[in-house]
Amino acid sequence: MIQRSVRCPVAATLDLVGDRWTLLVVRDLLRGRLRFSELRASVEGIPPAILSGRLKALEAAGVVVRRAYNERPPRSEYVLTAKGHRLGVVVGALANWGEQFAESDLALVDNQCGHGVNVIYHCPTCERTSPRSRVRIVGADAR
Amino acid sequence: MIQRSVRCPVAATLDLVGDRWTLLVVRDLLRGRLRFSELRASVEGIPPAILSGRLKALEAAGVVVRRAYNERPPRSEYVLTAKGHRLGVVVGALANWGEQFAESDLALVDNQCGHGVNVIYHCPTCERTSPRSRVRIVGADAR
DNA sequence: GGAGTACAGTTCAACATCTGAACTGACTAC
DNA sequence: GTAGTCAGTTCAGATGTTGAACTGTACTCC
Numbered sequence: 001m002i003q004r005s006v007r008c009p010v011a012a013t014l015d016l017v018g019d020r021w022t023l024l025v026v027r028d029l030l031r032g033r034l035r036f037s038e039l040r041a042s043v044e045g046i047p048p049a050i051l052s053g054r055l056k057a058l059e060a061a062g063v064v065v066r067r068a069y070n071e072r073p074p075r076s077e078y079v080l081t082a083k084g085h086r087l088g089v090v091v092g093a094l095a096n097w098g099e100q101f102a103e104s105d106l107a108l109v110d111n112q113c114g115h116g117v118n119v120i121y122h123c124p125t126c127e128r129t130s131p132r133s134r135v136r137i138v139g140a141d142a143r
Numbered sequence: 144m145i146q147r148s149v150r151c152p153v154a155a156t157l158d159l160v161g162d163r164w165t166l167l168v169v170r171d172l173l174r175g176r177l178r179f180s181e182l183r184a185s186v187e188g189i190p191p192a193i194l195s196g197r198l199k200a201l202e203a204a205g206v207v208v209r210r211a212y213n214e215r216p217p218r219s220e221y222v223l224t225a226k227g228h229r230l231g232v233v234v235g236a237l238a239n240w241g242e243q244f245a246e247s248d249l250a251l252v253d254n255q256c257g258h259g260v261n262v263i264y265h266c267p268t269c270e271r272t273s274p275r276s277r278v279r280i281v282g283a284d285a286r
Numbered sequence: 287g288g289a290g291t292a293c294a295g296t297t298c299a300a301c302a303t304c305t306g307a308a309c310t311g312a313c314t315a316c
Numbered sequence: 317g318t319a320g321t322c323a324g325t326t327c328a329g330a331t332g333t334t335g336a337a338c339t340g341t342a343c344t345c346c
Contacts, residue, residue: 014163087240095156118266119236
């Protein structure tokens with residue numbers, strides 16, 4: 001993919017995942033390891049050439065690792081790395097928005113309490129929520 | 144854009160914003176109203192035809208509204224709707240990931256305390272954080 | 287009043303990417 | 317030996333993107 005404005009973290013992330021398919025692959029891998037054919041089935045409509053290409057790009061970026069589960073014939077499955085798992089919040093934010101504004105009958109749910117969850121800003125230093133209106137993207141020099 | 148799996152909120156959202164440019168337009172509009180030429184300058188490298196097309200799609204989706212600030216010659220500026228502002232969390236999540244894993248020297252910061260913020264899951268019913276590992280995407284029938 | 291500039295796009299050809307369908311090659315099961 | 321599975325690859329046609337140039341309206345300066 002294009003290497004664009006490296007200084008903006010949003011643009012840098014979109015260089016990797018800014019297309020129709022990549023985050024759907026990540027969405028499904030968040031549930032656990034999957035084989036090529038399983039991904040093909042779960043990411044509905046993805047052409048195998050695109051899936052193959054996206055998995056290579058994600059592997060090169062360290063988001064996914066390919067693991068052989070069979071030597072002969074060579075068979076592999078794909079697993080998210082820790083870096084890949086952290087993309088879950090992006091997928092979650094998309095899901096959260098889609099639940100509210102696009103037609104869908106899926107939702108993000110906390111396994112333990114069973115309630116629907118939101119994706120919000122949080123300051124780990126102050127250990128509290130940061131309202132959307134207060135959050136800005138700033139340069140290193142401003143910090 | 145393509146109308147795909149309407150039942151998955153992630154796919155539904157990506158139908159609208161799943162491309163290289165749209166979320167960069169949203170990122171810049173999060174700072175306030177902007178004119179066409181201002182967007183062209185701030186979303187670096189965007190071809191005017193793409194910007195024009197994306198703004199039309201966002202307007203049709205109710206994410207952005209076009210407001211005339213001059214009648215003759217017709218001049219307009221673009222503002223996020225409430226729905227559009229809620230996409231800020233998606234942009235935030237991308238920024239958050241990019242800060243950590245892509246090269247960049249920008250960060251998400253809380254205006255008030257000045258600390259860097261994260262994007263996390265939160266259960267509004269229990270009023271507490273939901274760890275990533277506990278969050279699942281479920282269908283309406285499972286609820 | 288004429289030249290130059292700004293703004294908000296549109297048009298167009300070249301190029302890149304995506305799509306869908308078919309195919310490959312290694313193996314297993316019957 | 318026939319059929320099926322798996323993990324992709326190949327290919328032609330459709331679609332989307334890019335960069336450059338262009339359009340029309342109006343303002344500003346001399």
